[in-house]
Amino acid sequence: MNHFFKNHRRLTSTFNIFGSSNLSKRSRALFSSFASDLLEPDSWKSMEGLVRCKANYVPLSPISFLERSATVYRDRTSVIYGSLMFTWAETHQRCLKLASALSLLGISRGDVVAVLAPNVPAMYELHFAVPMAGAVFCTLNTRHDSNMVSILLKHSEAKIIFVDHQLLDIARGALDLLEKTGTKPPMVVLISESDGSSPTGSSSSSYEYESLLANGHSGFEIRQPESEWDPISVNYTSGTTSSPKGVVYSHRGAYLNTLATLFLHGIGTMPVYLWTVPMFHCNGWCLTWGMAAQGGTNVCLRKVTPKDIFDRIDQHKVTHMAGAPTVLSMIVNSEVRDRKILTHKVEIMTGGAPPPPQIFFKMEELGFGVSQLYGLTETYGPGTYCSWKPEWDSLPLDERLKMKARQGVQHLGLEDVDIKDPVTMESVPADGKTIGEIMFRGNTVMSGYLKDLKATEDAFSGGWFRSGDLGVKHSDGYIEVKDRAKDIVITGGENVCTVEVETVLYNHPAVLEAAVVGRPDDFWGQTPCAFVKLKEGFDVDAQDIIKFLQGSLATLHGSQNCRF
């Protein structure tokens, strides 16, 4: 083949793949390096006899996990919610019927289906049924108000919204707002309480979850993704900037991040998983899909309380759970009467924010094994974790806690994580001191922000996903998050990490929760300002806390200005 023709082929292909005229030049430039990857690879030419066909190629998708569990784990318990229990064979059947019902409602490939619900069985089933109907699943934060829900429904162009009965008022308010602005609102499907205790009175235009599901066919032919790059879900994040962004996950990324998260959490076959992470958060850190992969039991909880946590652990022999540091804080600060002695070790992953080191130790005293992960919505949730080194077991407690508090190393699904100068893109020295921006690269980084190519390109500029988080790299390659870029308080030209001040505050015996922010100051530019919530029964005032801080944190500038 002469060079002209070869080049011609390349260019034509680039056009074919990216020909859609709504892509900017910049976006085409981002794409172009991959054109060759989508063609028949050059190396196949020298290797005749190879084919790609249905026998040896299936787009990667979490749907495969459920189909497999329907065989491998068919009689094992898939979902527990109060007295309700399903097996994997039943969950598979129910998801097929639900996907069929969605299809009968007119949902077609690429449509968005939203949900506003806590961790109830319907929420779990929708994680499979929506993609099985070829649609894209949009989980909304249950803490949003009607205004925010209406904004996200409009932005995502959701065709249907599934709403838990307790959140119906929020959803109705959102639909009213949409109608007022002339936007056609989505169909509503009401998720009633499984014991029939839900209040009645839903509008006549609504569908009801169980009735809808009952109308579907279990022989439904799954709409497998046409490509593993097809979107499977969109997760809205407020991020640190003003407008919410719709982070799009692909079937491929979801499949790979699921496996990586199972590995990092050491989840073997047939785990029992307690749902203390909201499933609306990064699709439950991808473990919604992960439980199907390993034939696990999903213990669903409408509301997370310390008593419920201990009761479920005891009753169902929970092996794994996860949660933001607030869940850990809730456990260690729980009333003794709500606790149960753990008869087996429960592995708990924490992430979402750097937890105060003290909490690790208290959790271990209660019998939990705590590991820390770090990631963002843009990395499908978990991205790095503090891979524990056996030799650290023999360190003194405070050294051990320091190690525990690190965010660590990339999991198996990511290609790389690094701390870089965001301007020069140079890696910072691995000295544990030099602060830079945490950046990711790999197959478990989002496809982009929905309808916001500019934001997508900004986030990926330089060939890395720029997290906006600041951190350092230790000499052993482990990273440690220092703060969100915007959470660094610059006071008198010095950087103060708000997380570091919060960590010191947690050492005060009276402090239950603490948050430090920057406050404008005419002289210093900014000064750190601490908001502190006290434990019950303690009587200390601002000056006590400030004195404690001054004693512990000699390097903190302007600490005399802290107030709460």
Next chain:
Amino acid sequence: MNHFFKNHRRLTSTFNIFGSSNLSKRSRALFSSFASDLLEPDSWKSMEGLVRCKANYVPLSPISFLERSATVYRDRTSVIYGSLMFTWAETHQRCLKLASALSLLGISRGDVVAVLAPNVPAMYELHFAVPMAGAVFCTLNTRHDSNMVSILLKHSEAKIIFVDHQLLDIARGALDLLEKTGTKPPMVVLISESDGSSPTGSSSSSYEYESLLANGHSGFEIRQPESEWDPISVNYTSGTTSSPKGVVYSHRGAYLNTLATLFLHGIGTMPVYLWTVPMFHCNGWCLTWGMAAQGGTNVCLRKVTPKDIFDRIDQHKVTHMAGAPTVLSMIVNSEVRDRKILTHKVEIMTGGAPPPPQIFFKMEELGFGVSQLYGLTETYGPGTYCSWKPEWDSLPLDERLKMKARQGVQHLGLEDVDIKDPVTMESVPADGKTIGEIMFRGNTVMSGYLKDLKATEDAFSGGWFRSGDLGVKHSDGYIEVKDRAKDIVITGGENVCTVEVETVLYNHPAVLEAAVVGRPDDFWGQTPCAFVKLKEGFDVDAQDIIKFLQGSLATLHGSQNCRF
């Protein structure tokens, strides 16, 4: 976009992807259903703002496992061989230097590099270094003679062959044969013994492994695959038919089968793996790459003896190992003086042939946890495994052994396994009785047979990989291998499974090993014929064995004709 233009795009792209004129029409037909998958998916059109770039896409490849372990597990032991030990940082550096050296020797993308070596450290390092140089790794069976080696070197067009010092004569014989037929022989790299004990006298044209490696640069820029479909290795299998076939693995398939095998064997972080499976066999069932994924320790063994197995388990606290049933047989029949009491459970995977159920029990008595897998070279080794159900623990021993002997269910990397009528492609009933052909479908099925498109297409006809093995499906969906199609003996019109007869033979206290084949017979057509090896110290004759068989196997036709 109007329909004409849309169709035009499709057709042009199809041409671009499959335009190479050396593909037959049939092969194009096999490909064509995937054209759409390689284009920008339709569903992306409705989802603006998404891009694929270096930040969120990397071709799946086991090379990533090594790069990650160089950070995450840098100080952990990667390889142990006698008194020789490396860390993951060292293994990473050595592989980079070796890849660099290969490149300096002129190896370029898509070239084949062969090896003829037992499980020594060089064999492990080559599994990464060869793909890192962009080349395709061809592991040759160390039991081949010079003639077979010459045939495979010619067929694969290997540019270099790495040869262990003990196998140099075989290799030299092969090179002589190549020269006699006018084929340019590959360059030879001698793998000396690490303690310098190798015999000298290699020809002046040879390179030596350590010297070669020392010439490489550790700053070598890895030649990452252009596409995850690029071949990573070729594994020759004699199969059941006459000519050897080169089974080609892709980077994508290798990556996915590695993760699936880690899951099925329950291999968590930092395992200690004893190499009793030849690395030349399906790249060590993909666990060569798997140990890098989990930061494991590779305990290398030049020769597998019971004493070495027990010594290494004791010395290095081996957690996992694997082997054909002959390895299990070697362990249970070992001399008591060669054994050591296991102070911890060692998980062992067995596969390659259905093991006699009795061996499971004996292995468990010695302290091993045995699980069974099944697969073929064409499925990257492991494809199915007997996923153990907790309730089986309470079954009576003989029932438990029956369950243990099943080949089970597909692992996480496979989409499906089924037992089908090879003509109608209908699934057989799940009755545990109806025999059909075992067929596979999924991402961990080979790319094809090298230079044998006809054989590839035959193997994939109907959209499934046809294993050529016969089996049944039980009511719970678990499959059980009955025999190779050619190993069914048809006697007087009745099918006799040779494996079943062998299983009965293993119940005889004097039988060490047994193999049953079909023997031409004028009256019956065929009769089964057993070859039996006795344990030392037993004195029984053919009639004793035949009487035992008659007693145990009432349904066996023509058993009076068994001879040994």
